[in-house]
Amino acid sequence: MKKTIAVLLASVMALMIFAGCGKQKENVLRVYNWGEYIDEGLVEEFEEETGIRVIYDEFTTNEEMYPRIEADPSLYDVVCPSDYMVEKMMKNGLLQKVDLSKLKNKDNIGAQYYAALSDFVDPGNQYMVPYTWGTVGILYNTTLVDDPVNSWSILWDEKYAGSILMQDSVRDAFLVAEKLLGYSANTTDPSELAACSELLHKQYPLVKGYVIDEVRDKMIAGDTALAVIYSGEYMYCKEENPDLAYVIPDEGSNMWYDGWVITKGARNVDAAYQWLDFLLRADIAARNFEYITYPTPNLASYEYIDEELLNDPAIFPGEDVLKRCEVFKYLGEEAEDLYYEQWKKVK
Amino acid sequence: MTNKKKWLALPYFVWMVGFTLIPLVLIAVYGLTERGSGAFTFSNVLSIFQEEHLRALILSLVLSVICTLVCLLIAYPVALILRRAKVKKSGFVIFIFILPMWMNFLLRTYAWLNLLDDGGLIFTALKALGFQGNIIGTNGAVLLGMVYNYLPFMILPLYNSLTAIDDQVLNAARDLGANERKVLTRVIFPLSFPGVVSGITMVFVPSLTTFVVSDLLGGRKILLIGNIIESEFSIASNRHVGAGLSLVLMIFILISMAILNHYDKTGEANAI
Numbered sequence: 001m002k003k004t005i006a007v008l009l010a011s012v013m014a015l016m017i018f019a020g021c022g023k024q025k026e027n028v029l030r031v032y033n034w035g036e037y038i039d040e041g042l043v044e045e046f047e048e049e050t051g052i053r054v055i056y057d058e059f060t061t062n063e064e065m066y067p068r069i070e071a072d073p074s075l076y077d078v079v080c081p082s083d084y085m086v087e088k089m090m091k092n093g094l095l096q097k098v099d100l101s102k103l104k105n106k107d108n109i110g111a112q113y114y115a116a117l118s119d120f121v122d123p124g125n126q127y128m129v130p131y132t133w134g135t136v137g138i139l140y141n142t143t144l145v146d147d148p149v150n151s152w153s154i155l156w157d158e159k160y161a162g163s164i165l166m167q168d169s170v171r172d173a174f175l176v177a178e179k180l181l182g183y184s185a186n187t188t189d190p191s192e193l194a195a196c197s198e199l200l201h202k203q204y205p206l207v208k209g210y211v212i213d214e215v216r217d218k219m220i221a222g223d224t225a226l227a228v229i230y231s232g233e234y235m236y237c238k239e240e241n242p243d244l245a246y247v248i249p250d251e252g253s254n255m256w257y258d259g260w261v262i263t264k265g266a267r268n269v270d271a272a273y274q275w276l277d278f279l280l281r282a283d284i285a286a287r288n289f290e291y292i293t294y295p296t297p298n299l300a301s302y303e304y305i306d307e308e309l310l311n312d313p314a315i316f317p318g319e320d321v322l323k324r325c326e327v328f329k330y331l332g333e334e335a336e337d338l339y340y341e342q343w344k345k346v347k
Numbered sequence: 348m349t350n351k352k353k354w355l356a357l358p359y360f361v362w363m364v365g366f367t368l369i370p371l372v373l374i375a376v377y378g379l380t381e382r383g384s385g386a387f388t389f390s391n392v393l394s395i396f397q398e399e400h401l402r403a404l405i406l407s408l409v410l411s412v413i414c415t416l417v418c419l420l421i422a423y424p425v426a427l428i429l430r431r432a433k434v435k436k437s438g439f440v441i442f443i444f445i446l447p448m449w450m451n452f453l454l455r456t457y458a459w460l461n462l463l464d465d466g467g468l469i470f471t472a473l474k475a476l477g478f479q480g481n482i483i484g485t486n487g488a489v490l491l492g493m494v495y496n497y498l499p500f501m502i503l504p505l506y507n508s509l510t511a512i513d514d515q516v517l518n519a520a521r522d523l524g525a526n527e528r529k530v531l532t533r534v535i536f537p538l539s540f541p542g543v544v545s546g547i548t549m550v551f552v553p554s555l556t557t558f559v560v561s562d563l564l565g566g567r568k569i570l571l572i573g574n575i576i577e578s579e580f581s582i583a584s585n586r587h588v589g590a591g592l593s594l595v596l597m598i599f600i601l602i603s604m605a606i607l608n609h610y611d612k613t614g615e616a617n618a619i
Binding site for chain 2: 064168
């Protein structure tokens with residue numbers, strides 16, 4: 001009996017070694033991106049062009065992605081987090097520097113976007129390659145809302161009780177209350193956060209649901225009046241339901257950037273650079289924009305994009321609107337806990 | 348038992364140690380230590396008394412008790428009918444009840460989401476009949492999802508314990524002058540009691556701990572204790588509080604298990 005087990009164990013171990021070898025020889029890139037955040041055809045095209053096999057996984061929120069990378073920074077080679085999350089990963093040593101000079105398409109990205117990222121989250125643009133950007137605003141159904149939509153306060157209007165969708169993400173939900181109360185979107189003041197939480201709790205009975213990706217389907221279905229949403233979702237929703245409109249409220253909002261980073265433990269750094277450069281190509285960025293409809297910072301790609309879209313202020317807002325918008329910064333673990341404590345009191 | 352036969356239990360032993368015992372120890376270790384410093388503390392467990400945690404726990408308890416009662420009320424008559432039906436027929440009906448369990452739990456809950464959500468079949472039909480408001484995002488929707496998903500767990504043990512009752516016992520009761528109502532309350536029900544208890548446990552425990560049903564059908568508005576624990580792990584990345592609250596939940600599960608063991612001498616629950 002013992003012999004049998006010994007043989008079994010030995011063969012299992014041998015198998016594991018072989019499996020390990022196989023993995024190392026094959027040229028594999030492991031990508032971790034938001035759900036529905038790339039034209040999947042592009043992944044195949046990348047594979048064909050480079051001969052690199054892509055293992056592609058998706059997450060739904062920054063907060064869901066972070067603990068997985070924290071537990072094992074070699075789990076993926078490239079990840080696509082949002083600005084404040086990049087800062088957090090950077091500060092906690094989960095990322096390695098990206099040498100922009102190795103990316104021959106890096107100048108396709110507008111200088112203003114590099115500058116904004118450098119100012120807010122990634123000084124000197126050492127870690128993050130911009131992928132998309134946008135704002136947070138209100139998507140509303142013009143057949144159900146007859147008031148003018150220009151303030152976050154409409155989300156507290158009893159008239160629309162049971163017809164309001166909020167984001168189920170701590171920072172985005174708090175943003176709404178912070179802006180309405182005139183606070184910074186990056187406040188860490190406990191009394192300000194308590195006031196926000198109280199305001200959001202007051203809103204709770206009016207809220208139809210706290211949503212993530214399903215916000216699109218619900219708004220397209222046409223039974224919901226108002227939703228807090230990322231500007232990138234607007235174009236897709238509008239195509240499916242022409243009654244929908246998008247507004248960045250006057251009180252200001254959040255301007256966000258998502259971008260690619262290379263993890264500290266990346267096993268295939270060369271492939272990661274190839275991936276980044278591929279996505280930076282103007283034609284690829286334009287095709288990707290048409291598919292995911294999130295505004296691209298890739299100015300070179302604009303020549304491939306429909307002018308009507310480029311002139312739509314909901315997708316590409318003007319400077320005056322952007323001036324009222326703040327970029328989220330990473331606020332540190334203590335503030336994060338504070339936000340989460342207050343968030344739990346909302347529901 | 349010979350020495351050789353003992354070896355046959357080895358895979359199960361390894362499985363149990365690896366996937367039950369060690370995780371349990373880990374939960375206890377995380378639950379009883381402080382985040383960061385790792386010092387021993389009860390604060391994670393005691394955080395159940397925080398207002399929002401307590402509220403979620405109470406809502407979970409209320410919903411799972413209602414869910415268990417509804418399941419019992421639906422399942423008992425069904426099991427009684429099945430007991431009386433001819434063997435072939437009852438086999439078919441049982442098959443019908445088990446059939447949905449062959450489909451993935453998550454898929455079935457998503458199906459309900461699609462039926463009840465905006466533009467869904469049931470929602471649209473109700474709206475046409477003049478219904479206003481939302482279904483998704485209410486306690487009722489969560490309850491419906493729980494009852495639908497856990498009902499088979501009530502029917503099966505009830506059916507098993509009811510079919511185990513010998514007809515002769517019932518005939519004896521009738522011979523001794525008991526009417527049908529008395530036969531039911533004084534003979535059938537007491538004899539089926541182990542099935543009732545195991546059915547209750549098997550519905551109560553998963554509905555107390557669920558977070559998927561409330562997440563999907565509750566529109567993320569309804570926070571059950573399962574959702575709190577889940578978000579401690581995922582959003583707050585605070586394993587310590589998550590594990591501490593899991594320990595609290597485990598106490599409730601252990602209590603219901605203890606009740607089960609007390610009544611269930613025949614090992615009915617283990618048969619499923």
